[in-house]
Amino acid sequence: MSLGSIELGRHPAAGLRPLSFRGIVVDFPLLATILAICAYGLIVLYSALEENSSLLLRQGVRLGIALGAFVVVSQIPPRLLRLWTPWVFCVGVGLLALVTVSGDMGGGAQRWLDLGIIRFQPSEIMKLAVPMMVAWFMHERTLPPKFSQLFVLMFIVFLPAILIARQPDLGTALLVVAAGGITILLAGVSLRVIGFAGVLAVGSAPLLWHFMRDYQRARVMTFLNPESDPLGAGYNIIQSKIALGSGGLFGKGWLNGTQAHLEFLPERSTDFVFAVMGEEFGLLGLLLLLALYLALIGRGLFIATQAQETFTRLLAGTLSLTFFFYVFVNAGMVCGLLPIVGVPLPFVSAGGTSMVTLMAGFGMLVAIKGNKKLLAP
Amino acid sequence: MNAATPLKDHWKEQRLFLSRLVAAGVIMLLLTGVLVYRLVQLQIVDYQLFSELSQGNRLRIEPLAPTRGLVYDRNGNVLAENLPAWELVLTPEQVPDLETTLAELVRIGLVDVEQQNALATLVRSHRRFENVMLSNLSDEQAARFAVRRHQFPGVDIREGLIRHYPYGEAAAHAIGYVASISSADLEVIERREYAATSHIGKTGIERGFEIELHGGVGYRQQVVNAQGRVLLDPASRTESAPSASAISNLETLWPVPGRNLTLSLDIELQLAAEAAMAGLRGAVVAIDPRNGDVLALVSAPGFDPNRFATGLSQQDFKALNSDPDNPLFHRALAGTYPPGSVVKPFLGLAALHHLEIEPSAREMCPGFFVLPGNTHRYRDWRPQGHGLVDLHDAIVQSCDVFYYRLAVELGIDTIEQFLKSFGFGAPTGIDISGERGGVVPSREWKRTRFSRREDQVWFPGETVITGIGQGFTAVTPIQLAHATAVLASRGTAYRPRLVIAAEDRVTGDVTEFMPIGLGRVEVEESQWQYIHEAMLGVTEEPQGSGFTAMRGAPYRVAGKTGTAQVYSIAQEEEYDEENVAERLRDHGLFIAFAPAENPVISLAVVVENGGGGASAAAPVARAVLDAFFAGEEYVTREH
Structure with missing residues (x-):
């Protein structure tokens, strides 16, 4: 038994433990890091939400729900997860198609499926379901995937991605493609195929550019260089750079960020909360956050190395790396390295939808870790 | 065990997976390194710069409005210009309480109380850092605000330009007007282009050429204090000077002014035409048949576009909009009228072209026409009839019976095709919007226009009345003037x-636009000549319906009167002008071109409920033509 993980009830000595703990699977290092990030996030959010405690409380409730999802998912044995995967995937794709159809009829935004009491985004499921499906498909087969199998994998990744892109939600479609792509890469697809895909992507860009109309090109240029449009898309990025830069090494101190508090910084509690953190806690505060993130991802990668079957291995690796992808895209966007796409900062940005998905993903990691010994002979 | 199934090599697979994981981990650390490098650059290297930008004095991007292009008439008279004025401007992000601020501005008389709610909505539909113009201020109002300025954080006055139309009502429908950008406009415009602009073209040229007239937005960066007051402005470096690094980072991009437009309108002719239409409802359109230039475009009654530019209260707008004379309606482009007898020269030409009738063949006009096998009498406007008439006489005297017969012989399909070749039944494509297409009826049109089966059938009687421009036929004044121009230019x-x-x-480059040709109507030269002579007869022969109005003109006019029935008269009833309510009285129409032998102007006049074409519309045409030929340019052409 590893240092941080205990598996109550499976050990012969478990009989001594209270009955209520039977079968509970926990991973303390992982849980502790998540809680540390969340707590840090809430502190920054309190400032970003202008010290409004009722808004903060709502975020706390969302966090509680997400943690609930984390605990529940962590108790599902990976074997069951694997068996359910095709169903989850098919239901997810079905819901996406449904949203497209009903949204077409409604004529408005097509991301939400209204179930009467709750509304949710089927595209959110796909962030988990696509890598799970890729891992499921490769589970029964030998790694690396054969060339012919690549076509099936492409289908698994791009069918939901295209449905999501049609909503239109290009940001989420990109994340789904990234998650599925990472799983395929981890599955050991040959470097030649990767190189070929890269050449294809780079090669098609000028061709696409050639066929675009002038106004479409102008949009792409603004997307790539928002500072050319200081009244529109560039406004956010200019203000967020001022917020970050004026924070310096130590920051202006908690609740003292002028950019955020005087409302110069838009989206300060959601997509741009990283800038608030940088303004008030400085470079050191941001490095602390990055260190926590890396610790969490490191733990996830460690769990991936310990997993003993293809499905859990691929899934654990993908979940950890995708998480890094989110962090990098958000932070890169806020400090002006990447174009602006609506990706929240994991566990910190206000909002509940993506947090539940993230927590469920980490729940799976815990489950994978906990069930390791079941499979060992 | 099936030997064909390869065994999974767990050890090899795990090693492959681990190598991939390690590679991913290395890439991840590299990316983290890039991120940290960027943060160090922002927060350590450039700390001083960003710190100054954020501390107390902050950077604001002030959009700069381009000056709107001017509009000239063909002789260089200014029809639309910009005058300096004070504007009251509000920046949402600096206003602590919008409702209170607006209420306070209403109290000191700077904002119209009726506008208060609309302005609140307008402010909320802007982004928090965008300036919103609240109203135009007089010098006295501007002074009143200046002393209370400190009570209104986020509100300021700025020097702006206001659109002014020096000729007031003249050509108001053609030029159009600008008015405050509404919430609805915001949905359709490129918002960043209008970040500093408060007014937008709503009708006419102002709307049709909005993009050309508006120009391109500019911006400048300013350093402002917490209340939003400008501390440093690169455009006017007179204010107190903050640190050097802040100045070096301020950028300015000057706006691109809108283009000046020259119109084909002749404002003197326009004024004469409007004077002739004073007190009447209707339209006058004058076109140069040699290139399609619209010389005058009158819709009466008119309105003063300056009221829109300075801000019209909602009450005043409602009053204008619900005026029974409908002054905002552009009759010249969107008013559709039965053409009445002005259609006769066109159908006469159709008869010469398609039926090859003997031009001098005479027919008896007994005062009514009966379709074979029917008892319904289609009456002539002259109860006793015109006697024996040929096509020339039928146009000169406007004989209805001759045309009833002609229409039946031509058939509705030929009539439709021929009238459409002159541009009837479809928008002419004039370069401002709001034009309607009118109707040239046909079997197909009736089938699609009506839903009830029995209404969809084309009746022979409908062909008969189409011959005198009644029934379903509907034309706009611009179509009439255009078709007359085609007739004039053969x-x-x-x-x-x-x-x-x-x-x-x-x-300073001037782009002159080429006239756009729309093809030709191919008819034999002698047939054009025949119709031209018949139309000359209308104004020069004593029995011609336009003789009285055109008597003594120093130029030769080819014309045609028309009287369009608004009100249906029962079979045995008499039309009695006295007894018919004013709104149901006949429309008077007149089309003309001059000089007849070498036309340089073609004209259409419609006078709503004016009675007959000869009495109501022809005198208006005479006044317009007199004004046109009074110019010395044409004196030499007279005989």
Whole structure:
């Protein structure tokens, strides 16, 4: 038994433990890091939400729900997860198609499926379901995937991605493609195929550019260089750079960020909360956050190395790396390295939808870790 | 065990997976390194710069409005210009409480109380850092605000330009007007282009050429204090000077002024035409048949576009909008009228072209016409009839019975095709919006227009009345003037146009637009000549319906009167002008071109409920033509 993980009830000595703990699977290092990030996030959010405690409380409730999802998912044995995967995937794709159809009829935004009491985004499921499906498909087969199998994998990744892109939600479609792509890469697809895909992507860009109309090109240029449009898309990025830069090494101190508090910084509690953190806690505060993130991802990668079957291995690796992808895209966007796409900062940005998905993903990691010994002979 | 199934090599697979994981981990650390490098650059290297930008004095991007292009008539008279004025401007992000601020501005008389709610909505539909213009201020109001300025954080006055139309009501429908950008406008415009602009073209040229007139937005970066007051402005470096690094980072991009437009309108002719229409409802359109230039475009009654530019209260707008005379309605482009007898020269030409009738063949006009096998009498306007008439006489005297017969012989299909070749039944394509297409009826049109089966059948009687421009036929004044221009030029059609040149105010380059040809109507030369002579007869022969109005003109006019029935008279009833309510009285129409032998102007006049074409519309045409030929340019052409 590893240092941080205990598996109550499976050990012969478990009989001594209270009955209520039977079968509970926990991973303390992982849980502790998540809680540390969340707590840090809430502190920054309190400032970003202008010290409004009722808004903060709502975020706390969302966090509680997400943690609930984390605990529940962590108790599902990976074997069951694997068996359910095709169903989850098919239901997810079905819901996406449904949203497209009903949204077409409604004529408005097509991301939400209204179930009467709750509304949710089927595209959110796909962030988990696509890598799970890729891992499921490769589970029964030998790694690396054969060339012919690549076509099936492409289908698994791009069918939901295209449905999501049609909503239109290009940001989420990109994340789904990234998650599925990472799983395929981890599955050991040959470097030649990767190189070929890269050449294809780079090669098609000028061709696409050639066929675009002038106004479409102008949009792409603004997307790539928002500072050319200081009244529109560039406004956010200019203000967020001022917020970050004026924070310096130590920051202006908690609740003292002028950019955020005087409302110069838009989206300060959601997509741009990283800038608030940088303004008030400085470079050191941001490095602390990055260190926590890396610790969490490191733990996830460690769990991936310990997993003993293809499905859990691929899934654990993908979940950890995708998480890094989110962090990098958000932070890169806020400090002006990447174009602006609506990706929240994991566990910190206000909002509940993506947090539940993230927590469920980490729940799976815990489950994978906990069930390791079941499979060992 | 099936030997064909390869065994999974767990050890090899795990090693492959681990190598991939390690590679991913290395890439991840590299990316983290890039991120940290970027953060160090922002927060350590450039700390001083960003710190100054954020501390107390902050950077604001002030959009700069381009000056709107001017509009000239063909002789260089200014029709639309910009005058300096004070504007009251609000920046949402600096206003602590919008409702209170607006209420306070209403109290000191700077904002109209009726506008208060609309302005609140307008402010909320802007982004928090965008300036919103609240109202135009007089000098006295501006002074009143200046002393109370400290009570209104986020509200300021700025020097702006206000649109002014020096000729007031003249050509108001053609030029159009600008008014405050509404919430609805915001949905459709490129918002960043209008970040500093408060007014937008709503109708006419102002709307049709909005993009050319508006120009391109500019911006400048300013350093402002917490209340939003400008501390440093690169455009006017007179204010207190903050640190050097802040100045070096301020950028300015000057706006691109809108283009100046030259219209084909002749404002003197326009004024004469409007004077002739004073007190009447209707339209006058004058077109140069040689190139499609619209010389005058009158819709009466008019309105003063300056009221829109300075801000019209909602009450005043409602009053204008619900005026029974409908002054905002552009009759010249969107008013559709039965053409009545002005359609006769066109159908006469159709008869010469398609039926090859003997031009001098005479027919008896007994005062009514009966379709074979029917008892319904289609009456002539002259109860006793015109006696024996040929086509020439039928046009000169406007004999209805001759045309009833002609229409039946031509058939509705030929009539439809021939009238459409002159541009009837479809918008002429003039370069401003709001034009309607009118109707040239046909079997197909009736099938699609009506839903009830029994209404969809084409009846022979409908062909009969189409012969005198009654029934379903509906035309706009611009179509009439355009078709008359085609007639005048013996078949050459040009798209009517208002804008003939545009001037780039940065380079000074003038782009002159070429007339746009619309093809030709091919009819034999002798047949054109026949119709021209018949139309000359209308104004020069004593029995011609336009003789009285045109008597003594120093130029030769080819014309045709028309009287369009608004009100149906029962079979045995008499039309009695006295007894018919004013709104149900006949429309008077007149089309003309002059000089007849070498036409340089074609004209259409419609006077709503004016009675007959000869009595109501022809005198208006005479006044317009007199004004036109009074110019010395044409004196030499007279005989």
